[in-house]
Amino acid sequence: MTKEDSVTNVMSSSSGNQLEMWYWIFLWALFSSLFVHGAAGVLMFVMLQRHRQGRVISVIAVSIGFLASVTGAMITSAAVAGIYRVAGKNMAPLEALVWGVGQTVLTLIISFSRILATL
Template sequence: MEPEGSGGGGGGSAGLMQQILSLKLVPQMWYGVFLWALVSSVFFHVPAGLLALFTLRHHKYGRFMSVSILLMGIVGPITAGILTSAAIAGVYRAAGKEMIPFEALTLGTGQTFCVVVVSFSRVLATL
């Protein structure tokens, strides 16, 4: 991070990225949770996308739902998964704890499990 008054302009997003990377969360904690979230999400969404493609292959517009399911399984963990994984790693760093690989596995797959539960429940439809 830059000291106050150093006047380092560089743009807002570049400065924010510099601050995030200076927390030294990568690669062990942040990256491990993120990779497990991505792998477990792809593990759930690829079969769902293939099933949608198989069952809706003759439908005029329904076949494109499989593409959106596959994109959601990849884009979702890349965008939201990065933020939540960094937040989890930040809590571990602030607590001064080390994260073992099994914890990264549990937290990463837990993120995907929460997304699957919310997707299958009708909570979002009631909002």
């Protein structure tokens, strides 16, 4: 690790490269999604521990949900980074946090609302 790669230098610099912007947005979305799915998985595992196949169902449901969330995060992170690049704007690290965690929050809102059932 060089001096240029220290945490303070990375967090204070704004990223202008599209791949770098995508990477930071995706990492925030990945970790926030991992947190949400981890909490849901623990809750499912505890609630279904006495069920004969409950533990297996919990692992499968959380795995599929997490993979779908990560796939969506990859696509939307690339789209946001592309829009920033086309607009010629740089992305501050706090903006990447807002976009990444915002994707997870928006996914939660859509998942818990009944909007998809009406389509």
